[in-house]
Amino acid sequence: MTGTPRPRRITSLDVARESGVSQSTVSRVFSDDKRIIPETKARVLAVAQELGYRPNASARSLITRRTNLVGLITSDLTNPFYPLILEAFTAQFHKVGQRVILFTAGTGEELDDLLPDILSSQVDGFVVASASLSSAVVRECLRAQTPVVLFNRTAPDSGASQVGCDNIGGGRLVADVLLDAGHSRPAFIAGRGDASTSRDRERGFVERLAERGITDVLREGGSFTYQSGFDGATRLLKHSDAPDAIFCANDITAMGCLDAARDLGLRVPQDLAVVGFDDIPAAAWSAYRLTTVRQPLGEMIRRSTIRLLELIETSDSPPTLEVMPGQLVRRGSTRPSNFSRSHTGGHL
Amino acid sequence: MTGTPRPRRITSLDVARESGVSQSTVSRVFSDDKRIIPETKARVLAVAQELGYRPNASARSLITRRTNLVGLITSDLTNPFYPLILEAFTAQFHKVGQRVILFTAGTGEELDDLLPDILSSQVDGFVVASASLSSAVVRECLRAQTPVVLFNRTAPDSGASQVGCDNIGGGRLVADVLLDAGHSRPAFIAGRGDASTSRDRERGFVERLAERGITDVLREGGSFTYQSGFDGATRLLKHSDAPDAIFCANDITAMGCLDAARDLGLRVPQDLAVVGFDDIPAAAWSAYRLTTVRQPLGEMIRRSTIRLLELIETSDSPPTLEVMPGQLVRRGSTRPSNFSRSHTGGHL
DNA sequence: CTGAAAGCGCTTACAG
DNA sequence: CTGAAAGCGCTTACAG
Numbered sequence: 001m002t003g004t005p006r007p008r009r010i011t012s013l014d015v016a017r018e019s020g021v022s023q024s025t026v027s028r029v030f031s032d033d034k035r036i037i038p039e040t041k042a043r044v045l046a047v048a049q050e051l052g053y054r055p056n057a058s059a060r061s062l063i064t065r066r067t068n069l070v071g072l073i074t075s076d077l078t079n080p081f082y083p084l085i086l087e088a089f090t091a092q093f094h095k096v097g098q099r100v101i102l103f104t105a106g107t108g109e110e111l112d113d114l115l116p117d118i119l120s121s122q123v124d125g126f127v128v129a130s131a132s133l134s135s136a137v138v139r140e141c142l143r144a145q146t147p148v149v150l151f152n153r154t155a156p157d158s159g160a161s162q163v164g165c166d167n168i169g170g171g172r173l174v175a176d177v178l179l180d181a182g183h184s185r186p187a188f189i190a191g192r193g194d195a196s197t198s199r200d201r202e203r204g205f206v207e208r209l210a211e212r213g214i215t216d217v218l219r220e221g222g223s224f225t226y227q228s229g230f231d232g233a234t235r236l237l238k239h240s241d242a243p244d245a246i247f248c249a250n251d252i253t254a255m256g257c258l259d260a261a262r263d264l265g266l267r268v269p270q271d272l273a274v275v276g277f278d279d280i281p282a283a284a285w286s287a288y289r290l291t292t293v294r295q296p297l298g299e300m301i302r303r304s305t306i307r308l309l310e311l312i313e314t315s316d317s318p319p320t321l322e323v324m325p326g327q328l329v330r331r332g333s334t335r336p337s338n339f340s341r342s343h344t345g346g347h348l
Numbered sequence: 349m350t351g352t353p354r355p356r357r358i359t360s361l362d363v364a365r366e367s368g369v370s371q372s373t374v375s376r377v378f379s380d381d382k383r384i385i386p387e388t389k390a391r392v393l394a395v396a397q398e399l400g401y402r403p404n405a406s407a408r409s410l411i412t413r414r415t416n417l418v419g420l421i422t423s424d425l426t427n428p429f430y431p432l433i434l435e436a437f438t439a440q441f442h443k444v445g446q447r448v449i450l451f452t453a454g455t456g457e458e459l460d461d462l463l464p465d466i467l468s469s470q471v472d473g474f475v476v477a478s479a480s481l482s483s484a485v486v487r488e489c490l491r492a493q494t495p496v497v498l499f500n501r502t503a504p505d506s507g508a509s510q511v512g513c514d515n516i517g518g519g520r521l522v523a524d525v526l527l528d529a530g531h532s533r534p535a536f537i538a539g540r541g542d543a544s545t546s547r548d549r550e551r552g553f554v555e556r557l558a559e560r561g562i563t564d565v566l567r568e569g570g571s572f573t574y575q576s577g578f579d580g581a582t583r584l585l586k587h588s589d590a591p592d593a594i595f596c597a598n599d600i601t602a603m604g605c606l607d608a609a610r611d612l613g614l615r616v617p618q619d620l621a622v623v624g625f626d627d628i629p630a631a632a633w634s635a636y637r638l639t640t641v642r643q644p645l646g647e648m649i650r651r652s653t654i655r656l657l658e659l660i661e662t663s664d665s666p667p668t669l670e671v672m673p674g675q676l677v678r679r680g681s682t683r684p685s686n687f688s689r690s691h692t693g694g695h696l
Numbered sequence: 697c698t699g700a701a702a703g704c705g706c707t708t709a710c711a712g
Numbered sequence: 713c714t715g716a717a718a719g720c721g722c723t724t725a726c727a728g
Contacts, residue, residue: 009413011721022699027723035697052492057470058409059722062704065357067406069449077435078629083425090450094465101417101447102438117442122405144400226633259634281426285574286607287635359705370715375707383713407706410720 010053019047030055070308071123073103073114073137075130079224079252080280085129085151085301092305098124105130119144125308127151128160131195131224147311149304152295154196161311161319163304167197167277170293170326171204174247174275177291177328179212180337183245183273187218189232189257191249195224198249201277205247218243222253229256237264237272244272245334251276251283254290258333273334277326289332296324358401367395378403418656419471421451421462421485423478427572427600428628433477433499433649440653446472453478467492473656475499476508479543479572495659497652500643502544509659509667511652515545515625518641518674519552522595522623525639525676527560528685531593531621535566537580537605539597543572546597549625553595566591570601577604585612585620592620593682599624599631602638606681621682625674637680644672 012026019026021044028036029044047053061067072089074082082104090100101123103114115137118126126141129151138158141148150162178186188205191198206217218241220232229248236243237260248254254276258268266272276283279294303322311317330336360374367374369392376384377392384392395401409415420437422430430452438448449471451462463485466474474489477499486506489496498510526534536553539546554565566589568580577596584591585608596602602624606616614620624631627642651670659665678684 009721013721023722024699024701024724025697027721028698031723037697040697054468054470054492056410056721057468058406058415059704059720061406062404062410062706062721063723065704072450077431078428080426080428080431083428083431083434086431086450087425087452090452094462099449099465099469102420102434102450104435104438114442117447120402120405121447122402144402226629230634255633255635263634281574282630285603286578286611287603357705361705371705372707372715372717373713375705376714379707385713388713404705407704407720410705410722411707413720 009056010051012053012055014051015044015048015053018051019044027055066124066312067122068098069101069121069123070098071101071103071118071121071126073118073126073128073130075105076224077104079250080282081250081252081278082129084280085297088297088301089127089129089305092301096305096309098309115140124312125149127304127308128153128155131192131197147308149308149311151304152197152300159319161307161321163300163307163322164197164324165295165300165326166323167200167326168204168207170277171201171206171247172208173204173293173326173328174201174277175205175208175212177275177330177334177337178245178247178273179209179214181245181269181273181335182338184214185216185218185241185243186214186245186247187220187236187243189220189222189229189236189246189248189253191222191224191253193221195249198222198224201247201249222249224250224253226252226256226259229253230260231256233257233260234264237261237266245274246272247275249277251278251280251290251292254292254333255282255288258288258290268333269335275334279329283329284331291331291334292329293326294329295326300324357404358399360401360403362399363392363396363401366399367392375403414472414660415470416446417449417469417471418446419449419451419466419469419474421466421474421476421478423453424572425452427598428630429598429600429626430477432628433645436645436649437475437477437653440649444653444657446657463488472660473497475652475656476501476503479540479545495656497656497659499652500545500648507667509655509669511648511655511670512545512672513643513648514671514673515548516552516555518625519549519554519595520556521552521641521674521676522549522625523553523556523560525623525678525682525685526593526595526621527557527562529593529617529621529683530686532562533564533566533589533591534562534593534595535568535584535591537568537570537577537584537594537596537601539570539572539601541569543597546570546572549595549597570597572598572601574600574604574607577601578608579604581605581608582612585609585614593622594620595623597625599626599628599638599640602640602681603630603636606636606638616681617683623682627677631677632679639679639682640677641674642677643674647672 013023015026016023029041093100125147127149135155138155148160150160152164222228222232254274257274261272276290276292279292283290283292361371363374364371377389441448473495475497483503486503496508498508500512570576570580602622609620624638624640627640631638631640
């Protein structure tokens, strides 16, 4: 029963013995203590390298109370928007020595079911990039003293810091681009009803349309998915009073919408204009050429990372709110401004 | 200097005092020790709940030598294949109490640059799902006693366990479907050259074509991206000796290929057949209707998870190799078998 | 500049 | 069924 269950790990004590210094010194070398003289440091590092020593993160965390782990909470990764930010966030966090633990709820699953896992994960902080995670989760994290940054979503009264895009302003931009191109029967295909982004984009859109005299806006529910865009558009377009322009809550929904229009034999943008939100790479594909509102993702992610790090260092920092403007990217799915309905030229 | 830098954490000792038991008992309650009688357990849990106690994972890991963290190494998340497996893997691992740390190299970055981070991350094991991670990383992990499962890739002589799809067999299926439909000038657009998947798919394809008398196969390099498919197809199709069928190393490449064909005014599948590999959700979109080889992802991921867990429990288990067959999924981007070249009906 | 020693918050033999 | 105690592998005052 006293065999070798696992080959014993190399610890700082092994390195200390082998290089003729104290364990404290080894520790200081690996925490980059400035007081260690170069010669000592070099010798310790050489021995460590030779023995294959790596500091034990658990032991370190136990004392420092930092795990160097951040949790990233997203919804449905089949929406290309999330892989995009996931990749950027992990790159950013790796740069500052934090590793990223992923929490995702696939389509259908409820993210709140992950709550126990999330709460016991002992990360230094969270980025909540899920559109639909309930505010309850956010509240629980904050109660547990764990800093939270909300990425492109709001959670009223949560006291969490937020970084986001001006979704209302973005919706307004879309209203203008459609009215300027001469459209008169706009429609909106929503994302999940519990998502602040969808609500805000719709609100800006409807608000601006009303300001310019259009109060009758068709609407379909949706779920930020390709299929919901396809189905929503099919219903709208088969209607006797079909819209001549559809704003979708995000790009992937708009792509489903475009495919539905194509299947019905409609010409885009002559018969129907379509606008999305996000500017994911696929929006530029020649199958879609989607006009959309680009979110300043790079900047949003950089700010979120910095903000979360600040909160981790000084946990009593008051919550902040940063909102950045989106930018309209015109492509082939909309007509140019001042387009008169009599034009019939052009091609998909 | 003796202020309250951070509100002290609730420890098992606090719970012990408050519920009138020893610290050991609290620990046993939270590690689900069967010997604790229900009354004691209930009391301890009630107090813990009230105090908001959560066991400290670092302290636990320090003793158990398990972090309950697995590393998932992927490449470029803009290829929808990776988000797909990422989501499935995190779901699987969460079920068995493991959390997932993500390592990704975005387009252009070299994954090997992450090596130091990867090695010091102290996870219980790795799933390497990156097509292009060098075998050096795998070797280093194994040297550090950390179990590794290679997902849908090989690493010769690494000694790591592998779970994958029969890429060679898949390539052969594609050769048959194209020849059966009457094509005679096939081409291949590759993925990254350092990826075993691309090489194997090409090998099966070329091998089977040769068996059926076709030895002249056009070829373009690529990188598993939409753009490389678009560019490769454009070059191939503008050639005087253009192919009448293109097999792409994966679906996203095939989608770029289809868009290039569309832009050139070609009819699919009459003028050109296109086949991909993976069967990502977008392959079924009406803009593409891509014929492809479906990988049995669910099963592959389930097996990988189980295998890695086995290796974590008993690290001296010998490496295994599991290969599962792919399945051809016919859609609109290829003609049916026995299609005679004289047919000109049908539509995209 | 370096060392001896306390302690982070748990798990787990060892007793009883 | 429960408790006292050792110890996991580090960091970090405190000395010198």
